[in-house]
Amino acid sequence: MKGIRQLAEHLDISIGTVSRALNGKPDVNEETRKRVLAAAEQLGYVANQSGRSLRQGTTNVIGLMIQSSRETVENSDNFFLTVTGGLQSVLLRHKLDLIMLPCPHDEDPYEYLKRMVARRIVDALIISETHRVDKRFDLLAKAKIPFVALGRSLSGTQHPWADLDFDGVANSAVDRLVAHGHRRIAISAPSSDINLGFIFVEGYRRALERHGIAYDPALVLRAKSSEQGGYQVGDELLKLQDRPTAVILIYELMAIGLYRRLMEAGIVPGRNIAVVSFREAPRAKFLQPALTCFRTSVHDLGVELAEILLSSMPAYSQEYPRNTRQTIWPLELIPGESDSFQLMAAE
Amino acid sequence: MKGIRQLAEHLDISIGTVSRALNGKPDVNEETRKRVLAAAEQLGYVANQSGRSLRQGTTNVIGLMIQSSRETVENSDNFFLTVTGGLQSVLLRHKLDLIMLPCPHDEDPYEYLKRMVARRIVDALIISETHRVDKRFDLLAKAKIPFVALGRSLSGTQHPWADLDFDGVANSAVDRLVAHGHRRIAISAPSSDINLGFIFVEGYRRALERHGIAYDPALVLRAKSSEQGGYQVGDELLKLQDRPTAVILIYELMAIGLYRRLMEAGIVPGRNIAVVSFREAPRAKFLQPALTCFRTSVHDLGVELAEILLSSMPAYSQEYPRNTRQTIWPLELIPGESDSFQLMAAE
DNA sequence: ACCCGTCCCGTAAACGTTTACGATCCTAGG
DNA sequence: CCTAGGATCGTAAACGTTTACGGGACGGGT
Structure with a gap:
């Protein structure tokens, strides 16, 4: 099947009518429309996208x-x-x-x-x-x-x-941690060139201010949003003097690496440090202890x-x-x- | 910028020449070509894909x-x-x-x-x-x-x-496990309607035969290739009487769930059971004990x-x-x- | 002086659709 | 019988591009 022309002459109908029939235009006899649709189906005709786009300036x-x-x-x-x-x-x-x-x-x-x-x-x-x-x-x-x-x-x-409401998540996370008594809270985020990285830290900063906690840039750990990144966050966390008692992750995958690094140092998430993460995915369910995180559809x-x-x-x-x-x-x-x-x- | 026509009359050149110039055709003066390319760049002209496709029957x-x-x-x-x-x-x-x-x-x-x-x-x-x-x-x-x-x-x-060489992987995995003395080896795979599922198990079956080990359909555990699937595989594994001493996974993500289920039952991978998996991904690196698996670029x-x-x-x-x-x-x-x-x- | 070839360029057809417009046929109302 | 108007359809233009074809200008060889 080449084009609408062949279909038309096979039906012995003008190509205009065929087009109208296929596109559901009103001024075509219902009986003809049926014939056209049947023939198109049988011969496997589908309109060529280029021709259509060219004519009507739209590609769908x-x-x-x-x-x-x-x-x-x-x-x-x-x-x-x-x-x-x-x-x-x-x-x-x-x-x-x-x-x-x-x-x-x-x-x-x-x-x-x-x-x-x-x-x-x-x-x-x-x-x-x-x-x-x-x-x-x-x-x-x-x-x-x-x-x-x-x-x-x-x-x-x-x-x-x-x-996604990065802002709100950072806010709620800080609120929750502060309510649990934490005051030295680290956060991980990607580069602030990326909106995600910027907004997330902004929400964190403002929440801290609201609670009267000074914002310490040293607690913002820039890392990749991967397991490796999480491991790295763990590394940096351990190097910090006056180690934070809580950490907020931007991505649950990082928790895998972070858990690993912390465990290696004998620190148990949920026991010696609090971890909260943004965006839950199915695999986070398998972490132990279970990750506290924010989710959406x-x-x-x-x-x-x-x-x-x-x-x-x-x-x-x-x-x-x-x-x-x-x-x-x-x-x-x-x-x-x-x-x-x-x-x-x-x- | 509308089309090649506007570009042509802006340059006071015929549209044919403009097209030839842009498409690197030989019969156009190098100096004209430069002018055309410069003007196209400046006016931000790019050929409309529909028109081009329609004419040359190709979309690139x-x-x-x-x-x-x-x-x-x-x-x-x-x-x-x-x-x-x-x-x-x-x-x-x-x-x-x-x-x-x-x-x-x-x-x-x-x-x-x-x-x-x-x-x-x-x-x-x-x-x-x-x-x-x-x-x-x-x-x-x-x-x-x-x-x-x-x-x-x-x-x-x-x-x-x-x-991917599912066949070879299943083969090597069985070889390796048999060399370590295992004879009752389970395998996980998706539905055999999917080629992956079919081939993988075929390779496994033939390798067993080669080693004179009877193929036991009960040891083929169909499951989703996800963490949940891995957990489920662990479940079924534990229910089997005469429990296999080794298991081959089709997907490393499953290992996360499998490890979890086995640990819950007090079985430690690498100590009480051998696990080998197909297709390594970065996150498998964070499993403990480290997963033996097959990888490629x-x-x-x-x-x-x-x-x-x-x-x-x-x-x-x-x-x-x-x-x-x-x-x-x-x-x-x-x-x-x-x-x-x-x-x-x-x- | 003539011819041929090369280089460059313009003209117009073609790709497969959609759709505005006009033509035809038929029905109903007068 | 005439006509208005609706239903249905055919005709042809248009979308933006590429490319086959032909033509003009020019130069070099005879």
Whole structure:
């Protein structure tokens, strides 16, 4: 089966009518439509995407850009695949296909995105892993291509995004630890160039201030969000004089390495030190003592992202009305025993 | 910047010449070419992909199809992102972009692939997670679209693929364990509908036969390739009468759950039972005792896949000559202590 | 002076769709 | 019988690019 032309002459109908029949246009006899659909099915005809895109200037494809930076590769885990599931559950209802656009290691994400946008291969985009200064927002806004970011924008201008509530998590974690009597609390985070790293520490800092505890930069341990990173955090923790009695992790995978390093030094999480972590994943369940951490449904976050995106696409916006296109996604505390180690309560 | 037409009249050159200049065709003055390239760069012009594809019947995009089936989502880890890195390192040299096509949970992979093929959104495909009977091979062959599978084909006809050497791993694992005196060896594997599950157990069975050990189906423990699956394997192991003295895992993540379950029962891996696993990942390093497992460079496997694929694309085949398009990818044994538990040697 | 070849460029067709527009047929109302 | 209008369909233009083809300018060889 070559194209719509062959299908049309096989049916002895004009190609215009065939197109209208396939696309559900109103002015076509129901009986003809049935014949066309049957023939298309039988001959396995599917419209050529290039021709269609060229004509109507739309591809019906949404792109999810992911950076497989060294760091991401190590920790992204199944996060993106799970988000993808949530996205698709919404997008497919509108016959929008989702593709993933992996930015190569050695290419600048901005340049990569520019290429993809210019090629006009997708109608809209979801970008991820936003940075403190991220030129991609303005690029997309200027190109007038609808998008939503997984990760907030810190620039002044308002862009659509949804982001996990790092701020709130750091806050709650500090609150909880302080309530247990801790006052010297370390925190691990990736580079502050990455929004995640910045926001997380900001929330921590403000929470400390609220409790009247001085913010000590030495307690902010920058490390990779991997097991190795966790091990390294343990290392640095042990080297600190006046060792912290509690530590907040940004990523549960790190707990594996951290536990290991601490155990090697004879320090037992939950007994000699309190550990709280952001973002629980299934594997954290197998740590012992069980990790106290914050969790959410990543699938539902994908759904939220899709809805924000559709709401900013002219063709779908009336179906997804919103008053705000910026979502801070809440997380839920899953108590474990890793923070059972308590000091005297403050009062 | 709209299209090549605007660019052409801005330069006061015909659109044909502009196109030739941009595409590096020979019959264009070098000085004009420079002007064109400069103007394109300055105005940010990039050729519209739809127009180009429509004309030359090629998209310069390669698709990597992944199934985010429940099982895959849980264990795929960063396997696909790492493979993607290897693929891109080759494909980008030929200006071929890679996109990932995630098949939705609730859609049949075959139907999904059919849609993607018919839409003609990619020039060639990499498919993954091949099944015992996998109609996708014939679909792609019939559609004459170049492809390579990550995972072997078990049908009679010859298709291009590269696959990890499950067979060899099971073989070596059994050899090693038998040499240590074990004769009652359990194995974990996913469903035998999946090639991986089938081949792995086949290799195990043949190795046992070679050593004159009877194959006992009760020792084949089907489970998910996740921590939970590992825990479950431990459960079943404990329930077996005449408990095996050794167990072979298909996936290192499972070791986390298995260790946990065994420890709960007071059985220490490496002391009371021998554990060997397929496919090492970074996190396995943090298990204690260290897991004995087989490892390879997944990145390089991606490179191999890309080369097989290009060798079967007419436009590139002369650059990648091969006599065979089927690769069994070897793995390397990384000895740990999880299999230090030895029985009397046989002789 | 003539011809041929090379270099460069412009023209226009073609790729497969969608869709605005107009044509045809039929029915119903007068 | 005439006509308005709805239902259905055919025609052709348009989307943005690549590329086959042909033509003009120029230079060198005879």
